[in-house]
Amino acid sequence: MPTLQWLTRDEDVRAAEKVPYRLLEEDPALGYGDRDTGNMLIQGDNLDALKALLPYYAGQVKCIYIDPPYNTGSAFEHYDDNLEHSKWLAMMWPRLELLRDLLAEDGSIWVSIDDREGHYLKVMMDEVFGRSSFIANVIWQKLYTVKNSAKYLSDMHDHVLCYAKNREYWSRNLLPRSEKSAGNYSNQDDDPRGPWTTNAVQARNYYSLGSYSISSPTGRIHRPPSGTYWRISEQKFHELNNDNRIWWGKGGDSIPRVKKFLTEAKQGIVPATLWAYQDAGTNAEAKQEIRAVADDGPELFVTPKPEKLLQQVLHIATNPGDIVLDSFLGSGTAAAVAQKMGRRYIGIEMGDHAVTHCAPRLQKVTDGEQGGISTARNWQGGGGFRFYRLGSPVFTEEGQIQPDIHFPTLAAHIWFAETGQPWTEPQPLSPFLGAKDGRGFALLYNGILGDKSVNGGNVLTRKTLAIIRDAAGGFDGPLTIYGERTVLADASLDAENIVFKQTPYDVRARK
Template identity: 60%
Template structure:
């Protein structure tokens, strides 16, 4: 597969692995609503924040939406958007790698972009997510007014969508759009209500669907050239008995079938999203102005209707949604209203000055945007976090003030590649693929002495076995081990010494 090359590509491709793990420090004074732990508003650099989330959320995010800086060579108030191509690619590549690792197997990522970097981004995303996993390039009509100063007025942005699985498989898990009720009427006062007619023909040749239909005016109808009727004659006669057959042009046209409102299962999403259906930049600016009367915090916020469509297609209530370029907070606001769990990351001061107030208003039941359409009346909450110190010192050793739960999550993730979901209240972390993992770290055994709490002894091994209920292979992390190599081999235990055997990356 072709790859894109740029000045610093080698180090940028490896950059995600080199990002240090950092703590996420809770800021309870900035929590909103009921402080629901499932929803997280994180202030800090999104590259560090994404790496910090990996031990807990790898493979757990159903839908990712990001709206990164477009590299338009114009300065936004809150972003340095004036980057050369290589700098822009250096910025986006490692973030896409970490986002891929956070994405669920049936998840998808949607990236807004314009034509300054859109074609480069497509090649990079083909590489990171796999070309077979490309879902679509969505064309969003972002403006309807004419741009007279431009050589050719730009009326759209693109949204590149990729799955964690190939498109042919992902279509089985995506949601269709609600039926379009345009065109429904009831000219014959059918007691079943409004209806519209749909064609009664199918592509191809099927012998049992090739028959003559007599119209009400005596005209005889055969299937259109190269097609057959949409069902067997037996089924057609049943449609007749149910008063579902309609002949247009006073009986002269070919038969069609009545489809009543509510019978259509849904519409397959198309790649062209018109302003009348999902809104424009101007609509999103009006939404922001209603929330913050005297200012527009971003030049190109996205309308809530646009986000509603993405989340409807790509997620279900209760699923986890992530936006690592949260901006004005639209993704988190709409996800909250639609009953999704969410994580939003913003690095600037406006994480507090704009994102938090907007989400607080959502929790209070604000009725802007899609609130009425989704029946939103308020509720829920979120927890606020800031990026803290690195888990490891510059020499790779564990930082002195790291808590058991933090180190446990890191060790579990580095050993299993899966997120740590246990309570972190026991030295036994869990069992994965036939291996039980345990961590002896200050305080977890209720013994404040370093030697007493972190040293593997025969008695402590028996305790770990009893607590885990596992007599198979076991990996134990601790400061020291009093069991010899032969005893460890006999007990089927691998001992790893902290801090030296704890991988910093």
């Protein structure tokens, strides 16, 4: 498979491994509405934030949409959008790797890009996600008028590259049928079954039973046009004709066509790869939407995306309750649309405008603002979000835990390191973290057993082992237990089918 080569590639493809795990620290003052909806707004570098999310959301995100800087030479205050080409590739690779790890097995990622870097991005995503995971290159008509000032050709489209995490598990939703598409159906003969359209009876594919003659109601004889065959057998044709499912035209002697009733059609439309501005909006619409929620939005966000575009993506790729992630949140459109469509979201933005623009916009969404897709979705408000900032690293440069890390944080990282899966914090907390593939995992740390004395409860003894076994709720399989030390002899550990790992020395950060 072809691969991209650039000056710092060897270092860049390993960059995600070197990113430290950081804490996510909530700022309650900036959260809004119902904070228990599962929505998160994170301020900080998205590479660090994506790594911080792994122990909690790896394999959980149903849809990722990102609109990274296009490297067009535009002067963005909050992005360096004039990166030299190899630096742009270096920026994208580790982020795509971490996004892949967060994606659910039946999830998909959608990336907006233009022609400057789009074809390089396609090759890079083939490497990171696998060529077999490629779904489509959607062409979005971002403008509806030609720019007469264009020096060469008027650029009127962007690309949206779509990849599945695993094509075997991914499936798309049909798009709702529009009034325009329903208008293609009529009822010219007052058929009691309602409006219908027609499909051709002939096709170019050879069919051994498709060379017969047909007599119309007026007696005119029809044979398949040159180079074609009837798609159905003569017996089937007469069955359809007797059921008034053949249309001969108003005069009764046209070449026959098969009726297709609206009531029998699919309840939606198969998504295509060409998205016209009428269905997916334009850049101009996006600026109007931003202007409605932020006076300086159109100046700050040069090429925002319209809510219709994100609605199209999320309708195809998600269902209510699914998690949507945008790690280049920008003006906050993806999060706003996800909330209006009943999806959960994680939005990451590194600049100050995470506070000055994203949070206020999502507050207005919660209060029921009526811009964008609100009318179409009958949006009346509701929901809310929690606001987070990136805190200190969880591990030292040597990979050992920081001394002030709390139990749930370390538990999540140990579980992720051992299983590769996110950890859900149980209530109440216990030293038994859970079981995966027949092996249990436990952690004795920071007084989880209620003993606040020095080293109290952090040592594996017969007593603490009994507490772990009791917390395991009947699980009696092999155990991996983390603690400061153990007083049990090796023979006892072997007899109990226990692997003991010492904190902090045996705790290591996973990629």
